[in-house]
Amino acid sequence: MSLSLATLGAILAMMAATYACRAGGYLLFTRIRPTPFLRSVLAYIPGGIFMSYVTPALVHGGLPSWIGAATTIAAMAITRSLVAGIFLGTAATWAVWLLR
Amino acid sequence: MSQPVTFTWAGFREGVRLSVPLLIGTAPFGIVCGIVAQGAGLSYLExxxxxxxxxxxxAQLVALATWTHPASALAAxxxxxxxxxxxxxxxxxxxxxxxRLRGWRLWTSLFVMVDQNWALAVRAMNAGERDAAQLLGTGVPMLLTWVATSMLGRVLGAGLRPAPDHPIFFAxxxxxxxxxxxxxRGRRDVLPWGVAGAVALLTARLLPHTSWYIVAGAIAGSLAGAIRDRVRA
Incomplete structure (x- = not known):
């Protein structure tokens, strides 16, 4: 049950940044209309974040991760279920990791 | 916009009822986040x-991917x-x-707004729903589930004590x-996603052990997509 001051500070910074997006976005963009360009940039950000997270991790993780990624995509495309995607993808990675 | 917007207990309860299928999506994500938090060295309380x-x-997964001790408030x-x-x-x-909302009704509704219950609220609003408490009603069970499953994942992580390269982190x-x-959304995503992945890879090499690669990749990728769309238009 430890709580480091630096960790608490980082958590509070994350809380402030996140709430600034939730509440600040509403307060700001109901007063000034975002330009179509800004709107377009913001719409591409989620895909950009997820690709940025996934790509270096896959390159670093090697074969088990690639097989896991392919399994996740297949499971997700077929079932559209987050549970199936996470579970089957992780199971495939684990299996390849054990077999190597 | 014929009827006035309300914020009632009945609307909140309707939201709670609607939240049930959303909780099934929240739970595994929360467990994963708890396992990753254990791997990053966060205590139960943290x-x-x-x-x-x-x-x-x-945001929690991204920040935890490069968590440091002592933690950096700026980076996180x-x-x-x-x-x-x-x-x-x-x-x-x-x-x-x-x-139409004032005080705690507005500020708590904004706090619990996430992708899934927002989408549900937009659909209800467009269908003529006037009770704004529905968003808080879907949000509160999701928040409670999120915290509970994060703690469950943290317990699982503590039991498993996985090494940093353990395949469980693939989750x-x-x-x-x-x-x-x-x-x-199809071919239009190829350029922004490709740019994001390439810039992230490069930045991760240049600035190892920081989370700037995610920020750099996301900004480069989304700018690439938006500029391409503007040039084409």
């Missing part, structure tokens, strides 16, 4: 505070800001509801890969 106060799964805060920028565009869509990647599958 995991509890992060999930309860930040309540943004993608900036990562959370970039990852959650999408939330800034969601609030204004619900303005017909939010504009965090799987979460994001699932989201990419959901987000995929």
């Amino acid at each position: 995991t509890f505070l992060m999930s309860g106060l930040v309540y943004a799964g993608s 805060g900036f990562a959370a800001f970039v990852v959650n920028l999408r939330l800034a565009l969601m609030g204004p869509v619900l303005a017909p509801w939010f504009d 965090a990647l799987a979460v994001f890969i699932c989201m990419l599958v959901t987000l995929w």
Whole structure:
């Protein structure tokens, strides 16, 4: 049950940044209309974040991760279920990791 | 906009009822986040505070991917800001509801707004729903589930004590890969996603052990997509 001051500070910074997006976005963009360009940039950000997270991790993780990624995509495309995607993808990675 | 916007207990309860299918999606994500929090060296209390106060799964996973001891408030805060920028565009869509709310009703509704219950609220609002408490009603069970499953994941992580290269951590990647599958809109995403991946890879090499690669990749990729769209238009 430890709580480091630096960790608490980082958590509070994350809380402030996140709430600034939730509440600040509403307060700001109901007063000034975002330009179509800004709107377009913001719409591409989620895909950009997820690709940025996934790509270096896959390159670093090697074969088990690639097989896991392919399994996740297949499971997700077929079932559209987050549970199936996470579970089957992780199971495939684990299996390849054990077999190597 | 014929009837006035209300905020009633009945609307809250209707939201709770609607939240049940959403909880099934929240639970595995929360467990993954708890396991990753254990791997990053967060205590039970720290995991509890992060999930309860930040309540943004993608931002938590991104920040935890490069968590340091002592933690960097600047790096964690900036990562959370970039990852959650999408939330800034969601609030204004619900303005017909939010504009009528005052005080705690408005501020708590904004706090519990995430992608899934926002989408549900937009659909209800467009279908003529006037009770704005529905968003808080879907949000509170989701927040409670998020905190509870994060703690469950933290317990699982403590029991397993996985090494940093353990395949269990692939679950965090799987979460994001699932989201990419959901987000995929066809060929228009190839350029922004490709640029994001390439810039992230390069930045991760140049600035190892920081989360700037995610920020750099996301900004480069989304600018590439938006500039391409503007040039074509």
